[in-house]
Amino acid sequence: MLERSIVRTDFLPYARLPELRAVLEGRYRVVWQEAARAPGNAACRRRAPASRWKARALHIPSGADFFRPCARKWPSFPWATPAAPVAHQAPPRTDKPLALVNLRPCDLAALRILDDVFLSGDVVDPFYQARRQSTLIVSVDCVTPAPTCFCHLVGGAPFTDAGMGLHLSPLATGYRVHADSDAGERMITELALAPPELREEEELPARRQAAMEALAAANQRFTLTRSPYTTVAERAASDRWQDLFAGCVECGACCRVCPTCYCFYLFDELTGGGQEARCRRCRTWDSCITADYARMAGPPNAKPNPRPRLRTRFANRFDHKYRFHYETSGEYACVGCGRCAEVCMARSDPREVLRVLEQ
Amino acid sequence: MITFNPYAPRLCKLVEVKTETPTIKTFVLEMPEPFHFRAGQFIELTLPGAGEAPFTPSSSPLEHDRLETTVIRTGSMTDRLHEVEPGAWLGVRGPFGKGYPIEKYRGKEILVVGGGCGLAPLRSLIYQLLSESYRYRRISIKYGAREPDELLYRDSYATWTAERPNVDFTCTVDAGAPGWTGRVGLVTTLLSGLDLSLPDTVAFVCGPEVMLKFVTLTLLKEGLSAEQIYLSMNRRMSCGIGQCGRCSIGPYYLCKDGPDMNYAAIQQYENVF
Ligand SMILES: Cc1cc2nc3c(=O)[nH]c(=O)nc-3n(C[C@H](O)[C@H](O)[C@H](O)COP(=O)(O)OP(=O)(O)OC[C@H]3O[C@@H](n4cnc5c(N)ncnc54)[C@H](O)[C@@H]3O)c2cc1C
Ligand code: SF4
Ligand code: SF4
Numbered sequence A: 001m002l003e004r005s006i007v008r009t010d011f012l013p014y015a016r017l018p019e020l021r022a023v024l025e026g027r028y029r030v031v032w033q034e035a036a037r038a039p040g041n042a043a044c045r046r047r048a049p050a051s052r053w054k055a056r057a058l059h060i061p062s063g064a065d066f067f068r069p070c071a072r073k074w075p076s077f078p079w080a081t082p083a084a085p086v087a088h089q090a091p092p093r094t095d096k097p098l099a100l101v102n103l104r105p106c107d108l109a110a111l112r113i114l115d116d117v118f119l120s121g122d123v124v125d126p127f128y129q130a131r132r133q134s135t136l137i138v139s140v141d142c143v144t145p146a147p148t149c150f151c152h153l154v155g156g157a158p159f160t161d162a163g164m165g166l167h168l169s170p171l172a173t174g175y176r177v178h179a180d181s182d183a184g185e186r187m188i189t190e191l192a193l194a195p196p197e198l199r200e201e202e203e204l205p206a207r208r209q210a211a212m213e214a215l216a217a218a219n220q221r222f223t224l225t226r227s228p229y230t231t232v233a234e235r236a237a238s239d240r241w242q243d244l245f246a247g248c249v250e251c252g253a254c255c256r257v258c259p260t261c262y263c264f265y266l267f268d269e270l271t272g273g274g275q276e277a278r279c280r281r282c283r284t285w286d287s288c289i290t291a292d293y294a295r296m297a298g299p300p301n302a303k304p305n306p307r308p309r310l311r312t313r314f315a316n317r318f319d320h321k322y323r324f325h326y327e328t329s330g331e332y333a334c335v336g337c338g339r340c341a342e343v344c345m346a347r348s349d350p351r352e353v354l355r356v357l358e359q
Numbered sequence B: 001m002i003t004f005n006p007y008a009p010r011l012c013k014l015v016e017v018k019t020e021t022p023t024i025k026t027f028v029l030e031m032p033e034p035f036h037f038r039a040g041q042f043i044e045l046t047l048p049g050a051g052e053a054p055f056t057p058s059s060s061p062l063e064h065d066r067l068e069t070t071v072i073r074t075g076s077m078t079d080r081l082h083e084v085e086p087g088a089w090l091g092v093r094g095p096f097g098k099g100y101p102i103e104k105y106r107g108k109e110i111l112v113v114g115g116g117c118g119l120a121p122l123r124s125l126i127y128q129l130l131s132e133s134y135r136y137r138r139i140s141i142k143y144g145a146r147e148p149d150e151l152l153y154r155d156s157y158a159t160w161t162a163e164r165p166n167v168d169f170t171c172t173v174d175a176g177a178p179g180w181t182g183r184v185g186l187v188t189t190l191l192s193g194l195d196l197s198l199p200d201t202v203a204f205v206c207g208p209e210v211m212l213k214f215v216t217l218t219l220l221k222e223g224l225s226a227e228q229i230y231l232s233m234n235r236r237m238s239c240g241i242g243q244c245g246r247c248s249i250g251p252y253y254l255c256k257d258g259p260d261m262n263y264a265a266i267q268q269y270e271n272v273f
């Protein structure tokens, strides 16, 4: 599998951070996720290069953007007279593997949800799997929450002891470093780090508690009295939904940026004609907020649709994340990263939805 | 090295097209390698350029080198599919879904209820049941279509019941036509006063949404419990493997947990019918 339990804990003084960078850059194509969310982590901060990921979105990309089935085209194959067995696989990559640096605990939680979808079923997504296996994930505890963060309301925390490769916890003079994978362990072996001193270990609980308190303080306006599950399950028929979706323009941005949204659609592109016809299977992101997402076949003006109204589609997003996923796995399919609230032009914020529904 | 792409279809040759009714055709595919499926499982069928859509095999699960699927013409992909001639190549992915849990009901009375094109998916179940009919106390098949012309597989009904005293077949049409001497009325009229031992009965129902709804209500009224009713639920699908998200009913993905769902599992969710 992709992860294993903690294999090693060491200490990286801030002064030696450039060495970690050098080792990472020697082995990997490194993508530095911007850390604007956690200004306290200045040492690890570095602007993301103007990659195609950045160009597309204003929000801070989550790790999910690198794995989940985004727009993808597989090699085309002849259709009219198929001769050889179809070669569907993409050519193997020969360049360096990817390292994603600066993911947050919520990004890891989101990746676990995607792993569940794409790796645990009867049929795994081999493309997702290959990328997940070859990518080193370097994550960091959060120190200062962004105004939209609310991981603590959905069972998360701004810190974790379960990384996916290397996990860094900022302390006064350096990082406590956990290696959770062979690749991560290789990295700290190469750096020849020493285990943390007792004094440094002891600092950690207080720092984590402070981070939790800062998060709670930033969310004072959204103090919830019931669990998101209870709220969404019990208020399915609430009139309150009416006000909540009123500003939604069905742009789908909330799904696009959400690190736990995974819906996609398969379609074909046909090129050439006659005996030369070639077909290419394509996969693209999809969003449950759009009207034709679940529309079925039927007579022209009477196509059955289980969610014909925006109200039910809007509510479905919350149903899935806070109710149905919770019923099947005991966990929320929202990690409280706040990205959807950041991008929504109607200023729809999940915390506000939960708060209003509670009333 | 990735050698299998679960999102891309395998190519299969279309060897025969049978016209069943004015709007329904059966497509016979030759499978390049032996194809195994359980009754109730479905495939994703691709017509290049026209798209991919889910259909249930209507041939016998005991047949492995040929696959039949019966398709009603109803939209962009199925319109173009109805124009395709033998010799063309179609894409197949699957089989997907769980299939009917018939093993659980050996020794019981099986009620099969089909509406319109819904008899097509049920035919593979019927073939499976008939091949081992001694295992069930009764197999009772009820079928309704809009008009006599729309009845599927008309030539087969007699062979299904011949020499099998525990199997019966009844059909009805919503509106008769000149020459029609059979029953007239909705399929639900075949379900009142069933001569089955209700506590030992399980019903497998497939058909359009409204039919599913009224058959369910009738069966409940007749005394079946929700646990005794399996419905072939219809939702938009794409991946077939529980990843693309669109076929959900509550926490279930029909492509993975269905498409035949026990009514007891789904009745509590909104928009079931
Ligand atoms: C599990 C399952 C089994 C089915 N078995 C059969 C069968 O044996 N025979 C039969 O005639 N029909 C069957 N259907 C219905 C069949 O899939 C639709 O009639 C078909 O998708 C219509 O496509 P269209 O392009 O002609 O319609 P359009 O309305 O033009 O739809 C456009 C596209 O939407 C998608 N779509 C529309 N309706 C559905 C739907 N109900 N399910 C999934 N995708 C849809 C397809 O990708 C389709 O190409 C089944 C559906 C499901 C879910
Ligand atoms: S981002 Fe906002 S406006 Fe756009 S679909 Fe989501 S809720 Fe609606
Ligand atoms: S629903 Fe919004 S807050 Fe929750 S994980 Fe998705 S983007 Fe983040």
Ligand code: FES
Pocket (backbone or CB within 6 Å): B236, B237, B238, B239, B240, B241, B242, B243, B244, B245, B246, B247, B248, B253, B254, B255, B256
């Ligand atoms: S068809 Fe994709 S999840 Fe069911």
